[in-house]
Amino acid sequence: MFASIAYAGADAAQAGAESGQSNIINLVTMGVVFFIFWFLMIKPQQKKLKEHQKFISSVQKGDEIITSGGILGKVVGVTDTTLTVEIGDKLRIKILKGSVSGSQESLVKKNG
Numbered sequence: 668m669f670a671s672i673a674y675a676g677a678d679a680a681q682a683g684a685e686s687g688q689s690n691i692i693n694l695v696t697m698g699v700v701f702f703i704f705w706f707l708m709i710k711p712q713q714k715k716l717k718e719h720q721k722f723i724s725s726v727q728k729g730d731e732i733i734t735s736g737g738i739l740g741k742v743v744g745v746t747d748t749t750l751t752v753e754i755g756d757k758l759r760i761k762i763l764k765g766s767v768s769g770s771q772e773s774l775v776k777k778n779g
Contacts (some may be wrong), residue, residue, distance in 0.1 A: 723764050726750065731771040734762055739771060 726732065730742045732752065743759060744751030753759050
């Protein structure tokens with residue numbers, strides 16, 4: 668009778684140790700998944716955002732751009748926050764720098 672109680676206590680202690688190891692394995696697995704997620708999703712997006720901000724800050728008078736709305740035009744004026752873009756003969760609009768999606772050269776390169 669006492670022997671069976673001793674075995675039951677040993678089994679409970681072993682189950683507790685295995686549970687602790689299981690928690691550590693789960694924690695490590697979650698860390699690995701987060702690390703993979705970081706390098707596949709977040710890191711490339713941050714790199715793309717930095718490149719876009721660098722492009723926007725380097726836009727100068729005479730550059731041909733594309734807005735996020737799909738308007739093609741030539742920059743004829745630059746301020747800190749806005750661009751004046753000529754989209755037709757003597758037709759100019761003011762846009763925010765943040766609404767520039769890229770240069771027309773990049774569109775030509777993508778489409779071949």
